[in-house]
Amino acid sequence: MIRGTGASEEERRARAALTRIIEPGDEYGGRWLRELGAVELLGRLTAQPYAPGALAGASERRIEGLRVRAASAEPERDLAAVDAVGGRFVVPGDAEWPRQLDDLGDARPVGLWVRGRPDLRRWALRSVAVVGARACTPYGAHMAADLASGLAERGWVVVSGAAFGVDGAAHRGALAVQGATVAVLACGVDAAYPRGHAGLIGRIAEQGLLVGELPPGAHPTPSRFILRNRVIAALTRGTVVVEAEYRSGSLVTARSAQRLGRYTMGVPGPATSGLSAGVHELLRGEAVLVTDAAEVAELVGDIGDLAPARRGPVLPRDLLDPVSTRVLEAIPPRGRGATGREVAHGAGTAVDEALGRLYELHSLGFVERHGDRWELAAGATHRPNARRGGA
Structure with missing residues (x-):
C-alpha cells in the first residue's frame, strides 16, 4: 500500500535501503543524506571500489561497516514485506510525512515504516505522548489509562512506545474508548515486541498506527529504544510522563520534547516513591504538573480548551x-x-x-x-x- 507520491520511486528505494544501513538518529548519516541526497549517498556506499574520502567526517573503519550493511540491503524485499502486512514506507516529501519531524535536523528519520489505515501526518497534528515506567505501580497504570482515555475522548491521538507498564496502559486506555493511538516501535512494524504485547500491538495495527524507523524484520536493541524516544517527542505536541525513575528512557523523551520546544508534563506521585522521583525532578524544572486529561488538553490544545475550575464543595x-x-x-x-x-x-x-x-x-x-x-x-x-x- 503506497500513500503519497512526493518522492520519486528511486529515492524511496534508496531511503528504504538506508534504513538498513544507517542507525536511527545517526547525525553523520543525516548530514550526508542532506548534502548528497538518498540516491547519491547509497551510490557512494555501494560503489566498487570505494573512493576514499567520498564520505567525510567518519573513520574508514566505520564507513567499511556501513558498506558491509549496504551490500546486503534489499529495499525491494523490504518494501514488499511491509506491503504484505498492509503497511507502507513514508519519506520526506510525501503528503503523509509529519513535517514536525524536520525539527530533529540531521537526526531526522531517513523514513518511517507505517502500518495501519489512518493518515500519520493528520493524526500527528493533534497528538500527545504518554510515557512512563515499565515496572509501574497500579497507580501509574491507572493514571496512564485514565489520561489516555480522557484525551482520546477529546479527539487527541495518544502516542506511546508499546512497552510494558505505562506505555501499554496508555494504549489500552485509548483503545477502550475506541480512540486513536500510535505505537512508535524500536523494531520492524511487522514484529510484535515485546512478545507479551502481541495482542495489543495487533489491536493497534487494526485500530491505529504502528510506526518505526527500522525495516521489516529488524530487531530492537537498548540503543534503538533510546533513539526511538526522540521520534515520540518530535511527533507530538507534548509529552506526559507518568512514573519514571531518575534513570529512565521516559525522561529522555521528556528532555527531547523540551529541547524541541514541545510541552513537557508530569503526573506527580508519592514523595517517597522512587518510581516518581524522575517525574518530580522534571516538575522542579520546566515541566508542568497535570493530573487529568482536561489539564493536558488545556496546555497543548487551542484557545478555549480550558480545564474546569477546581474547588471544594460549596456549602x-x-x-x-x-x-x-x-x-x-x-x-x-x-x-x-x-x-x-x-x-x-x-x-x-x-x-x-x-x-x-x-x-x-x-x-x-x-x-x-x-x-x-x-x-x-x-x-x-x-x-x-x-x-x-x-x-
Whole structure:
C-alpha cells in the first residue's frame, strides 16, 4: 500500500535501503543524506571500489561497516514485506510525512515504516505522548489509562512506545474508548515486541498506527529504544510522563520534547516513591504538573480548551454575605445560646442589625430561637477554619 507520491520511486528505494544501513538518529548519516541526497549517498556506499574520502567526517573503519550493511540491503524485499502486512514506507516529501519531524535536523528519520489505515501526518497534528515506567505501580497504570482515555475522548491521538507498564496502559486506555493511538516501535512494524504485547500491538495495527524507523524484520536493541524516544517527542505536541525513575528512557523523551520546544508534563506521585522521583525532578524544572486529561488538553490544545475550575464543595453558609457570616459565628456552640445583644457584641454590629440577620438565618435553617436566646440549629456547627483568627 503506497500513500503519497512526493518522492520519486528511486529515492524511496534508496531511503528504504538506508534504513538498513544507517542507525536511527545517526547525525553523520543525516548530514550526508542532506548534502548528497538518498540516491547519491547509497551510490557512494555501494560503489566498487570505494573512493576514499567520498564520505567525510567518519573513520574508514566505520564507513567499511556501513558498506558491509549496504551490500546486503534489499529495499525491494523490504518494501514488499511491509506491503504484505498492509503497511507502507513514508519519506520526506510525501503528503503523509509529519513535517514536525524536520525539527530533529540531521537526526531526522531517513523514513518511517507505517502500518495501519489512518493518515500519520493528520493524526500527528493533534497528538500527545504518554510515557512512563515499565515496572509501574497500579497507580501509574491507572493514571496512564485514565489520561489516555480522557484525551482520546477529546479527539487527541495518544502516542506511546508499546512497552510494558505505562506505555501499554496508555494504549489500552485509548483503545477502550475506541480512540486513536500510535505505537512508535524500536523494531520492524511487522514484529510484535515485546512478545507479551502481541495482542495489543495487533489491536493497534487494526485500530491505529504502528510506526518505526527500522525495516521489516529488524530487531530492537537498548540503543534503538533510546533513539526511538526522540521520534515520540518530535511527533507530538507534548509529552506526559507518568512514573519514571531518575534513570529512565521516559525522561529522555521528556528532555527531547523540551529541547524541541514541545510541552513537557508530569503526573506527580508519592514523595517517597522512587518510581516518581524522575517525574518530580522534571516538575522542579520546566515541566508542568497535570493530573487529568482536561489539564493536558488545556496546555497543548487551542484557545478555549480550558480545564474546569477546581474547588471544594460549596456549602450553604459559603453563600452568606459577610455580616450574616459574622453574626452566625458569634453564636456559641450548641447548648449555650446567646441573646441578641450578646450576638451583636460578638459580631461587632448594632443590635437591630444583628437581630435582623438572626431572623434571616432562622428562616434559612441556620439558627433556632428559644425565648430571648439564639442557638445554632442542628447541622450548623462552626467549621474550625471559619472562626476568625483560626488556622
